[in-house]
Amino acid sequence: MLDWIKSVLSDQFGFGIVLMAVLLVAILTAVAYSILLERKVSAWIQDRFGPNRVGPYGLLQPVADGLKMLLKEDIIPRNVDRALFILAPWMIFVVAMVGFAVIPWGGQFRWPWMDEGEILQAQVASIDIGLLYILAVSSLGVYGVVLGGWASNNKYSFYGGMRAAAQMLSYEVPMGMVILTVILATGHVRLESMVVAQTGTFFGLHGFDWMFWYHPIGALLLFISALAEANRTPFDLAECEQELVGGYHTEYSAMKMGLFFLAEYAHMITSSALIVALFFGGYLLPGWSWLNTSESALAMFCRVGVFGFKILFVIFVYMWIRWTIPRFRYDQLMRIAWKGFVPISMALVVLQGIVVYAEWPQWVTILGNVAVVLVVAAAMPRGRPVTGRQASLERKVQVSGG
Amino acid sequence: MDSDQVEQRPARDWKATDVICVDQPELTTAERLYLPQVFGGLATTFRHMFKKRVREQTVVQYPEQKREMRKEIYRGVHRLNRDEQGRVACVACFMCETACPAHCIHIEGALSPWEDREKYPIKFDIDELRCIYCGMCEEACPVDAIELTPEYHLVGSTRDEMIYDREKLLMVYDRTKEDKPRKGPAVTGY
Numbered sequence: 001m002l003d004w005i006k007s008v009l010s011d012q013f014g015f016g017i018v019l020m021a022v023l024l025v026a027i028l029t030a031v032a033y034s035i036l037l038e039r040k041v042s043a044w045i046q047d048r049f050g051p052n053r054v055g056p057y058g059l060l061q062p063v064a065d066g067l068k069m070l071l072k073e074d075i076i077p078r079n080v081d082r083a084l085f086i087l088a089p090w091m092i093f094v095v096a097m098v099g100f101a102v103i104p105w106g107g108q109f110r111w112p113w114m115d116e117g118e119i120l121q122a123q124v125a126s127i128d129i130g131l132l133y134i135l136a137v138s139s140l141g142v143y144g145v146v147l148g149g150w151a152s153n154n155k156y157s158f159y160g161g162m163r164a165a166a167q168m169l170s171y172e173v174p175m176g177m178v179i180l181t182v183i184l185a186t187g188h189v190r191l192e193s194m195v196v197a198q199t200g201t202f203f204g205l206h207g208f209d210w211m212f213w214y215h216p217i218g219a220l221l222l223f224i225s226a227l228a229e230a231n232r233t234p235f236d237l238a239e240c241e242q243e244l245v246g247g248y249h250t251e252y253s254a255m256k257m258g259l260f261f262l263a264e265y266a267h268m269i270t271s272s273a274l275i276v277a278l279f280f281g282g283y284l285l286p287g288w289s290w291l292n293t294s295e296s297a298l299a300m301f302c303r304v305g306v307f308g309f310k311i312l313f314v315i316f317v318y319m320w321i322r323w324t325i326p327r328f329r330y331d332q333l334m335r336i337a338w339k340g341f342v343p344i345s346m347a348l349v350v351l352q353g354i355v356v357y358a359e360w361p362q363w364v365t366i367l368g369n370v371a372v373v374l375v376v377a378a379a380m381p382r383g384r385p386v387t388g389r390q391a392s393l394e395r396k397v398q399v400s401g402g
Numbered sequence: 403m404d405s406d407q408v409e410q411r412p413a414r415d416w417k418a419t420d421v422i423c424v425d426q427p428e429l430t431t432a433e434r435l436y437l438p439q440v441f442g443g444l445a446t447t448f449r450h451m452f453k454k455r456v457r458e459q460t461v462v463q464y465p466e467q468k469r470e471m472r473k474e475i476y477r478g479v480h481r482l483n484r485d486e487q488g489r490v491a492c493v494a495c496f497m498c499e500t501a502c503p504a505h506c507i508h509i510e511g512a513l514s515p516w517e518d519r520e521k522y523p524i525k526f527d528i529d530e531l532r533c534i535y536c537g538m539c540e541e542a543c544p545v546d547a548i549e550l551t552p553e554y555h556l557v558g559s560t561r562d563e564m565i566y567d568r569e570k571l572l573m574v575y576d577r578t579k580e581d582k583p584r585k586g587p588a589v590t591g592y
Contacts, residue, residue: 044451049461324447380434
């Protein structure tokens with residue numbers, strides 16, 4: 001029996017299946033606790049305590065929330081498109097979960113009982129087109145939102161779904177461009193190879209040669225696009241409560257609503273993992289070359305921990321931003337995407353392309369990024385801020401109070 | 403105001419008098435880039451995350467801590483006051499029922515068994531779920547028989563339970579008279 005388990009774990013496919021099961025549980029737990037973290041962070045930012053009744057420091061709150069979601073009455077309104085209505089939350093949830101398959105959690109390693117020369121990849125599926133897979137899958141997420149909005153037969157839900165669709169399509173473009181830049185810079189499409197490509201020495205620290213240093217603007221664009229993709233504030237126009245009641249999930253209740261919730265946070269974790277893997281060295285711990293390159297199982301587990309902490313930090317930044325910045329107006333959102341992000345990310349692709357073609361050293365892109373910032377600052381439209389209709393209308397006399 | 407200045411303005415020109423044209427301020431480059439402002443905001447919220455003392459001072463953790471209230475003016479559950487002899491002070495004049503904007507008071511009057519007044523209520527129901535706690539009944543009452551108390555722990559498991567009848571309202575008086583003594587009878591001395 002023990003031998004059989006060992007042999008299963010030594011096989012990449014068998015290990016992938018086991019890892020999948022472990023990940024499913026781990027991710028769902030992480031999602032539940034990130035909801036608690038979200039509530040805690042929001043409370044602290046607003047000088048409150050947050051949930052502190054269930055268990056010590058409210059740590060059992062996710063259990064209570066989950067139970068509540070499961071036990072509540074599951075209402076399916078009469079006039080909805082039943083099949084799509086039931087499909088939508090599952091669609092968005094499954095799509096959010098499958099993205100984890102290609103995340104390189106801990107790099108290459110070997111169990112103590114394995115022969116020298118055999119090697120395992122600590123990820124569910126080590127496929128050649130890892131990044132393209134993530135792009136393809138995360139774009140599917142919009143189907144869940146649109147279907148949910150459409151099937152609800154409610155105009156607010158419908159508006160929410162439509163907004164989400166347009167927004168996700170728009171922000172996919174700069175996201176793809178930035179990812180293309182990283183592909184150009186590292187010469188890989190496999191996520192695990194991209195992380196390995198950042199193992200070099202920077203400022204005398206091993207494993208600190210992060211893409212972030214060469215493309216800070218790219219990292220910023222990817223982060224903001226990921227916010228928009230995940231429908232998080234300040235880009236949560238698809239579900240803004242003040243305008244659309246609850247957006248695409250207005251009509252949902254009980255566990256279907258819960259699935260939308262879980263999917264949102266699972267999506268956050270996927271995109272954080274992507275950002276960390278692309279720009280912040282994935283599982284690499286700066287200045288500790290043994291940990292970064294060793295093939296022992298212990299080092300692998302440590303690397304998974306490092307990766308987890310980096311993801312946790314990015315998620316914290318997501319929440320921090322959510323409780324700081326007010327929501328964009330819809331035209332602002334579109335203007336930022338098409339007039340701001342798309343040209344900038346295109347410039348980055350061209351920049352990186354030139355650097356690769358001319359075989360210049362990689363640090364040239366740092367200068368290029370500075371140049372991009374300067375050009376953007378210079379090219380910003382002068383004058384007063386454009387607020388919606390004002391640009392097209394004649395100025396009218398405004399009545400001031402008093 | 404200087405009378406000369408008033409002279410210069412045409413008397414009927416509303417634009418010149420009370421309407422001012424306000425332009426939005428020009429933004430600096432940093433403000434237009436938006437990100438520096440975002441980082442400023444993030445710094446502010448980050449500071450607040452560690453203000454543990456502020457949290458502890460401002461938040462009232464309800465079941466353990468309770469807010470200090472101004473008992474004289476707080477508008478909570480109603481009560482029916484008793485007079486000095488322990489009888490219900492209400493004279494069944496229907497003023498409160500008439501004044502009530504939520505129509506939550508229902509009174510049935512009858513001839514009073516006592517010498518000093520004509521009528522008294524044999525039924526006095528207040529639907530505490532319908533009530534909006536505006537205090538109009540208290541304003542309307544000529545004998546200060548109905549009053550709102552500082553009690554706000556108003557619970558019940560059915561709707562019927564939340565309709566307070568005469569006895570229950572008198573019980574509320576017994577319970578709250580130490581906290582908020584009855585005001586002196588205004589006109590009649592009941």
